[in-house]
Amino acid sequence: xxxxxxxxxxxxxxxxxxTPAPPxxxxxxxxxxxxxEFTKTYNEKxxxxxxxxxPAQVTVFExxxxxxxxxxxxxxxxxxxxxxLEKGASTPKRESVGRVTxxxxxxxxxIKMADLNAGDPDAAARxxxxxxxxxxxxxxx
Amino acid sequence: MAEEDGTSAEGxxxxxxxxxxxxxxxxxxxxxxxxxxxxxSVEPAFELLHEGLDARVDPARPAIVRGxxxxxxxxxxxxxxxxxxxxxxHLQAFGLRPIGELxxxxxxxxxxxxAWKRHFPVLRVGRRVVxxxxxxxxxxxxxxxxxxxxxxxxxxxGLHPTTRLCLAGIERWADDGRLTxxxxxxxxxxxxxxxxxxxxxxGAGHILGLDPDPIAVEATAANAKRxxxxxxxxVRRGSxxxxxAPVDFVLANLIASLVVDLAAGFAREMRPGGxxxxxxxxxxxxxxxxxxxxxxxxxxxxxxxxxxWVALEATAxxxxxxxxxxxxx
Numbered sequence: 001x002x003x004x005x006x007x008x009x010x011x012x013x014x015x016x017x018x019t020p021a022p023p024x025x026x027x028x029x030x031x032x033x034x035x036x037e038f039t040k041t042y043n044e045k046x047x048x049x050x051x052x053x054x055p056a057q058v059t060v061f062e063x064x065x066x067x068x069x070x071x072x073x074x075x076x077x078x079x080x081x082x083x084x085l086e087k088g089a090s091t092p093k094r095e096s097v098g099r100v101t102x103x104x105x106x107x108x109x110x111i112k113m114a115d116l117n118a119g120d121p122d123a124a125a126r127x128x129x130x131x132x133x134x135x136x137x138x139x140x141x
Numbered sequence: 142m143a144e145e146d147g148t149s150a151e152g153x154x155x156x157x158x159x160x161x162x163x164x165x166x167x168x169x170x171x172x173x174x175x176x177x178x179x180x181x182s183v184e185p186a187f188e189l190l191h192e193g194l195d196a197r198v199d200p201a202r203p204a205i206v207r208g209x210x211x212x213x214x215x216x217x218x219x220x221x222x223x224x225x226x227x228x229x230x231h232l233q234a235f236g237l238r239p240i241g242e243l244x245x246x247x248x249x250x251x252x253x254x255x256a257w258k259r260h261f262p263v264l265r266v267g268r269r270v271v272x273x274x275x276x277x278x279x280x281x282x283x284x285x286x287x288x289x290x291x292x293x294x295x296x297x298x299g300l301h302p303t304t305r306l307c308l309a310g311i312e313r314w315a316d317d318g319r320l321t322x323x324x325x326x327x328x329x330x331x332x333x334x335x336x337x338x339x340x341x342x343x344g345a346g347h348i349l350g351l352d353p354d355p356i357a358v359e360a361t362a363a364n365a366k367r368x369x370x371x372x373x374x375x376v377r378r379g380s381x382x383x384x385x386a387p388v389d390f391v392l393a394n395l396i397a398s399l400v401v402d403l404a405a406g407f408a409r410e411m412r413p414g415g416x417x418x419x420x421x422x423x424x425x426x427x428x429x430x431x432x433x434x435x436x437x438x439x440x441x442x443x444x445x446x447x448x449x450w451v452a453l454e455a456t457a458x459x460x461x462x463x464x465x466x467x468x469x470x
Contacts, residue, residue, distance in 0.1 A: 003296050003396075004193040012170060013180040022154050022209035023182040025253030032260025035253060037293045041356075053180065059196065063301035064260055065333070066294055067356075076171035117163050117185070117200045126236065131168040133235035134228065 004062040007031055012074055015046035015054040032064040045070060053077055055115075071115045075131045078108045083137050101141040105129050152250035153212035157225055160203045160241035168237055169206045172228035176221035177208025192423045192449075194396055203241070212247065261292055264299050267309035270339060272299040275367065286312075286342045289367050290335060295352075295360035297332035297394070303421040306445050306452035307336050307394050310418045313443075314390065315343035319416075322346040325388040327410055329395070329403065331376060334361030336392045341370040349385060350376035381406035391417040397426030404433035411457040416442070420452035427451050 009027055011018075018024055020035040028035055038058070046054045055071040072078075080086070083098030102125075109116075109124035118124035129139050157177065161169040166183055173181045186202035189195070208225075210218050226243050255276075263279045264272040271287045273279045281287050292298040299305065314320045324345040328337040331350030334357075341348050348370070350361045358378045365374040381403055391407050393400060400419045407417050417439060422430050424446070434441060434455045443454030 004301070005187075005189060005196045008185065008187045008196050008198070010183040010185070011180060012174065012183070018180070020253035021179055022156070022248065022253075023177070023180055023207060025251065025256065026154070026156065026209060026248055027182040027184070027207065029251070029253060029256050032257050034291075034293045035257050041294065053174070055183075061296060061301075062193075063296060063298045063304065064292060065296045065298055074170055074174070075167040076174070112167075116167070117198050119200070123164070127164050127167055130165070130232070130235045130237040131171060134168045134232055134237070135171060 003065070003067075005059055006062045006064075007060040008057065009060070010055050010057045010071065012053050012055045013042065013046075015049035015052045016043050017050065018042045018046075028058065028060070028066075031060045031066075033058075033060055033066045038066070038068070042068070072112050075108060075112055075128050076135060078111060079128070079132050079135060079137055082108065083132075085137070095136050096138045097136040099138045099140050100132055102139060103141065105132065105139060154248045154250065155210045155212050155218050155222070156207055156246050156248050157210070157222065158205055158207045158244045158246070159229060160205055162203050162238040162240060163198070163200050165232060165237040165240050166204050166206060168232055168235070169229065169240060172225055172232075173206055173208035175228065176225050177210055179209060181206060181208040192426075209248065261298065261300075266299060266305045267312040269312055270308045272335070286339065288335065288338055288342060290333060290338075290364055291360075291367065293333070293356075293360055295333040295354070295357040297335040299335060302447035302450045303394050303452070304335060306447055306450065307392060307418055307420045308339050309445065310420075310443070310452060310454060311336065311339045311343055311392070314416070320344045320390075324390060325349075325386065325412075326390045326392065327351070327383055327385070327388045328392040329381060329407070330357075330393065330399070331361045332357050332394070334364040334374070334376065336394060337361060337374050337376070338364055338368050338370060340390065340392065341365070341374050342368060345390070346373060348374040349383060349388075350374065351379050351381070351383060352376070353378060353380055381410065383410055385410075387412035387415065389415050391415070393417065394420040397422045397430055400430050401433040404430075404437040404439065408437040408439055408457055413457055414459045415457045417455045417457070418452060419455065420450070422451045422453060424449050424451050427453070 018039045056068045058068040060066045082100045082104045085098045185198040185204040187196045261274040275291045326340045326345045326348045328350045337350040361376040439455035442456045445452045
């Protein structure tokens with residue numbers, strides 16, 4: 001089918017538990033796509049990952065049909081897991097809540113490489129490191 | 142601030158939006174997700190490729206990251222905005238490229254599950270085809286062919302020119318008396334099933350839809366049932382060859398490159414004198430498609446245009462007719 005693209009948007013949603021409420025409704029609704037069908041399909045595809053945040057990259061076509069692919073979990077989730085944390089620091093400039101090694105940063109950068117739009121692995125690692133530090137996670141090694 | 146912009150009202154949401162360099166998107170998403178429990182969205186700038194059939198994120202332009210807070214608790218919303226602003230303020234200190242200011246706006250509660258439906262009116266195509274979204278009412282007028290369709294993920298809602306060109310073509314076949322209860326129709330890349338269903342409603346007796354996408358197969362089967370065509374319209378996952386008996390009509394609302402690749406395959410599916418309706422052809426690819434038709438022994442017999450899109454009808458050689466110059470099948 002001649003699927004001419006109208007918009008591309010990524011939604012970071014709770015796996016298995018998405019609803020048509022914001023951000024789904026506010027972001028996808030104006031494109032006129034069937035929100036119930038989106039959330040139903042997303043929840044089916046992510047049912048085995050409940051508890052994680054799984055991004056869906058949605059492509060909306062000109063006739064308001066759509067498709068989506070699941071992406072790698074957000075860097076923040078992978079960093080929390082690597083550091084053994086529940087959440088980030090509320091005052092990251094003053095407070096350190098955990099640590100990750102440079103090897104872990106590189107590992108996360110590798111996992112996320114395809115989704116980061118980074119030019120090279122070093123640029124991807126810099127993004128992950130910046131995210132870690134903004135969460136109050138110290139980078140060591 | 143929350144008071145001014147109305148977030149104290151029940152049934153409103155406060156949208157937090159930040160324009161961010163792609164390098165900072167992960168960090169900004171994390172900061173917004175601390176306060177927006179339902180999740181965040183990232184809208185990257187993208188450039189269209191291959192005449193709009195593909196898209197690539199443009200790394201040189203920023204993305205917009207959004208999160209939403211329920212507006213019912215004014216104090217909590219105010220605190221959340223302050224926390225997000227503080228987190229964003231620290232980002233530059235962590236070596237990430239600059240980002241825009243945090244913007245807020247109030248979004249009023251809506252029936253999220255059904256608001257999208259207003260984009261799908263009852264649609265008239267050609268002279269007689271009416272596409273009726275399943276939740277809308279329509280009083281059938283004499284001579285109208287009404288398709289009940291539930292728009293979903295599968296392509297083919299009737300809103301795109303390529304689909305409309307095909308529907309009009311099917312209507313012409315019916316008007317010419319070509320579509321009968323004996324007609325065999327093959328819909329290649331059936332999507333929502335809209336074309337196969339139109340052929341069925343115009344009287345075709347035996348219809349097969351093929352699509353490599355299981356979502357499309359499911360959508361076609363559901364829409365066929367909805368239109369009372371389950372007995373005459375069959376659908377399965379796959380592409381050519383169909384391994385079925387030759388058909389009178391092939392419908393192919395695809396893209397030009399696929400039409401070119403499949404031209405010989407279409408010809409093999411058609412009985413002598415059978416007709417192909419190929420759509421989804423961007424106007425500047427028409428010559429390529431015509432060349433492929435010639436090679437496959439298909440003779441152009443009709444051309445229709447809407448905007449930048451072309452639909453071509455081609456007829457398979459009748460038995461005993463001379464071979465085309467460049468070989469054919």
